[in-house]
Amino acid sequence: MNDATRESPASPGVIPAPRSVRESARPGVPLGADTTLWGGPGTGTAERWLRHTLGPALGLPLPPGADRARGARNTPDRVRLLIDESLRPEAYVLDADAERGVEIRGGDPAGVFWGAQTLRQLIGPDAFRRAPVRPGATHTVPHLTIEDAPRFGWRGCMLDVSRHFMPKDGVLRHLDLMAAHKLNVFHFHLTDDQGWRIEIKRYPKLTETGSWRARTKFGHRASPLWEEKPHGGFYTQDDIREIVAYAAERHISVVPEIDIPGHSQAAIAAYPELGNTDVVDTLSLSVWDTWGVSKNVLAPTDNALRFYEGVFEELLGLFPSEFIHVGGDECAKDQWQASPSAQARISELGLADEDGLQSWFIRHFDHWLTARGRRLIGWDEILEGGLAPGAAVSSWRGYRGGITAARAGHDVVMCPEQQVYLDHRQADGPDEPVPIGFVRTLEDVYRFEPVPPELTPAQARHVLGTQANLWTEVMEDRARVDYQAFPRLVALAEVAWSTLPAPAERDFADFERRMTAHYPRLDALGVAYRPPAGPLPWQRRPGVLGRPIEGPPPNV
Numbered sequence: 001m002n003d004a005t006r007e008s009p010a011s012p013g014v015i016p017a018p019r020s021v022r023e024s025a026r027p028g029v030p031l032g033a034d035t036t037l038w039g040g041p042g043t044g045t046a047e048r049w050l051r052h053t054l055g056p057a058l059g060l061p062l063p064p065g066a067d068r069a070r071g072a073r074n075t076p077d078r079v080r081l082l083i084d085e086s087l088r089p090e091a092y093v094l095d096a097d098a099e100r101g102v103e104i105r106g107g108d109p110a111g112v113f114w115g116a117q118t119l120r121q122l123i124g125p126d127a128f129r130r131a132p133v134r135p136g137a138t139h140t141v142p143h144l145t146i147e148d149a150p151r152f153g154w155r156g157c158m159l160d161v162s163r164h165f166m167p168k169d170g171v172l173r174h175l176d177l178m179a180a181h182k183l184n185v186f187h188f189h190l191t192d193d194q195g196w197r198i199e200i201k202r203y204p205k206l207t208e209t210g211s212w213r214a215r216t217k218f219g220h221r222a223s224p225l226w227e228e229k230p231h232g233g234f235y236t237q238d239d240i241r242e243i244v245a246y247a248a249e250r251h252i253s254v255v256p257e258i259d260i261p262g263h264s265q266a267a268i269a270a271y272p273e274l275g276n277t278d279v280v281d282t283l284s285l286s287v288w289d290t291w292g293v294s295k296n297v298l299a300p301t302d303n304a305l306r307f308y309e310g311v312f313e314e315l316l317g318l319f320p321s322e323f324i325h326v327g328g329d330e331c332a333k334d335q336w337q338a339s340p341s342a343q344a345r346i347s348e349l350g351l352a353d354e355d356g357l358q359s360w361f362i363r364h365f366d367h368w369l370t371a372r373g374r375r376l377i378g379w380d381e382i383l384e385g386g387l388a389p390g391a392a393v394s395s396w397r398g399y400r401g402g403i404t405a406a407r408a409g410h411d412v413v414m415c416p417e418q419q420v421y422l423d424h425r426q427a428d429g430p431d432e433p434v435p436i437g438f439v440r441t442l443e444d445v446y447r448f449e450p451v452p453p454e455l456t457p458a459q460a461r462h463v464l465g466t467q468a469n470l471w472t473e474v475m476e477d478r479a480r481v482d483y484q485a486f487p488r489l490v491a492l493a494e495v496a497w498s499t500l501p502a503p504a505e506r507d508f509a510d511f512e513r514r515m516t517a518h519y520p521r522l523d524a525l526g527v528a529y530r531p532p533a534g535p536l537p538w539q540r541r542p543g544v545l546g547r548p549i550e551g552p553p554p555n556v
Contacts, residue, residue: 013517014121015490016182016497017510018148027098028140029076031058031123036065040082045249046104046112047081054120058139059132076101079119081112090184091149094118096141107149110251114182118146121521128180128524152450154413155496156185156255156467157489159481162192162266163291164472165211165233166481172246173478177486177527179250181493186247187325187394187467189257190235193265193288193296197234198256200314203271203307207234210270213287219434219474221291223545227476232287240318255377256319259327260308261298261361268296274304276335276342291473295332300345300357305364312365322375323392328362329379359385366391377413380405392464396421398556399452406455406462414450414466418553420492422484423471425548431535433483434474435546438553442532446491446511447503468492474546479528483539486522486529487515 012021039047055062065078078101087093087107092115095103102119106112120127123139157178159166166174175186190197196210212232218225235243247254265288268275272282276299288294298304315324333354336342346357358381366376366388376382377392380401387393392411395402402412417424417437424437450466468489475481491511500506522529528539 012122012142012144013514014118014146015511015514015518016494017500017514018118018146019499020145020147022145024143026143028142029096029098029102030138030140031060031079032077032138033060034077035060035062035079036077037062037079038065038081040080042083042109043081043106043112045109045251046106046116049113049249050079050081050116050119054123054127056131057127057129058123058137059135078102080104081106081116083108083112087111088149090114090153092118092146093148094122094144094146096122096144098143102141110184111149113179113251114148114150115146117180117182118148120180121518125520125524128521150182150497151499152463152465152496154185154465154467155183155493156187156413156415156465157183157485157492158187158189158257158415158467158469160189160192160470160472161197162189162195162472164216164476165195165197165231166472166478167233168235168239168243170478170481171243174481175243175247175250175252177489177525178252180521180525181490182497183489183493184252185465185467186252186254187257187469188243188254189259189325191258191266191327192263193294194291195232195234195287196266196270198240198258198315199234199236200311201237202310202314205270206267206311208270210266210287213289215289216476217290217473218476219541219544220436220547221473222547225544226289237314237318244319253321254319255321255323255325256315257325257327258308258311258315259329260365261300261304261358262293262329262331263327264298265294265296268298271307274298274307276339278341279335279338293330293332295334297331297335298361299339300336300342300361305361308365309368312368316372316374323377324369324374325394326362326365326376326378326382328358328382329396330381331358333358355384363387383408383410394467396469398554399454400556402463403452403454406459409462411462411464413464415469416556417469418556419448420445420466420468421471422468422488423474425546426484426488426530427534428548429534431540432546433480433535433539433541434544435548436474437547438549438551440488440553442488442491442515443508445488446495446508447506448492448495449503450495466492466496474544479539482528483530483535486527487519490515490518 080103084105089108090110091107092111093105104115196206211234216227216231269285275282336354369376375390393405398416405412424440425435
């Protein structure tokens, strides 16, 4: 390494922090009207993305260039993309040299794509716009070499579109924001008590009736405020195909969630026979208009099983993901306890109680999905009663469910609500809009560690990764989702991607320094993030009741 070159973990302001950066004081690589873009076999997604994103942003045509292996000269005005099988999956090396141009090598197509995301950051905020703001300007990539690879294979974000519906264009934008931060799993929460959001052709009432509610609680469920107008919407199957294809172009896997057997009032409102008709007049039920956990749950009948098999059959035709999320959380047992039919089912199956009935429901779909080459994943309540070997767990009530699952040999996604539920408030000040839950600052999320120390190395290998969860009861529109997600989702992305030291040893000051460079990128993207100094006047919600929880969250 000569005197003009230095090693730095993340000095160019790249987020998530790369594993290695070697910078040089020598001139960088100019990108201008003569810059060409060449993509080798397997790099098509990154090539298309660069041409359709950087091209309009910088006003560059980026015509196809020649392959150096076919006799083309080394020139500084070229960007080359290629697969390097010596690198691990999702890894990449980015070389920027004033004499040779820019080269991105990836261990697979995803690695090349993540390298392209890093290139965009190196160019600067102008690269994050949709049209050039400095026409004719030359943008320069610093002279450096970056070697990088992710820590976890599951780097996710869950978006709840049931409580508040996000139209398709908002979902596509959300996927772009995920890709910009190298997040690769989109957990799509499609059904709940407050709305059913996906077209199922054999059951049209799920969207005709189940996707709309008459009004909506504004604020926490104890709030006296209501928005007195219908709220709803749903995605057609072609919308879903578009979302899945758009995500795949960005190397993001879409994991759909259909919540069973609880959180099902919207489905029961559409098809009353799904409910516990011997104890509740299900014909009188409507899609729920408030928040919390509804006591209206699916009846443990063969009819309900066949119905949801039909739902999942259509789902499998739309989502190619390895995992299918079945929810399985917060299933109220009151109706089952009062239902003669449910009690008879418990006796017939030889179960101990209503908890066993919920486990029977989940195990049925565990085996059903396994038989079709898919893997069930559910919230950590599904551990109660046992799972098939391939099933995985989203550990949300704390670390404990994930620890239990990993010790039993099940794969785990760590997403404890006390740490990475981004609906929780970001500060304890009076201006924080609709304050929910514990205070989770940017630094708190940055110091989150997905692998608990109680796990042995062999058990820790069952931790697939982590995700942040965005529950949208108090996020009525895209701007509110932006505010709750950013900048904390950026910190989660670094936790999921980068190889960081122990939480107490992490250099948060360095992360803040890089965020200073990153905020203008978010501005260019139009992200309505929470500013470091606090909410802007139009981001506040004075008088709207929240549910703040005081003190530090329990580490459970």
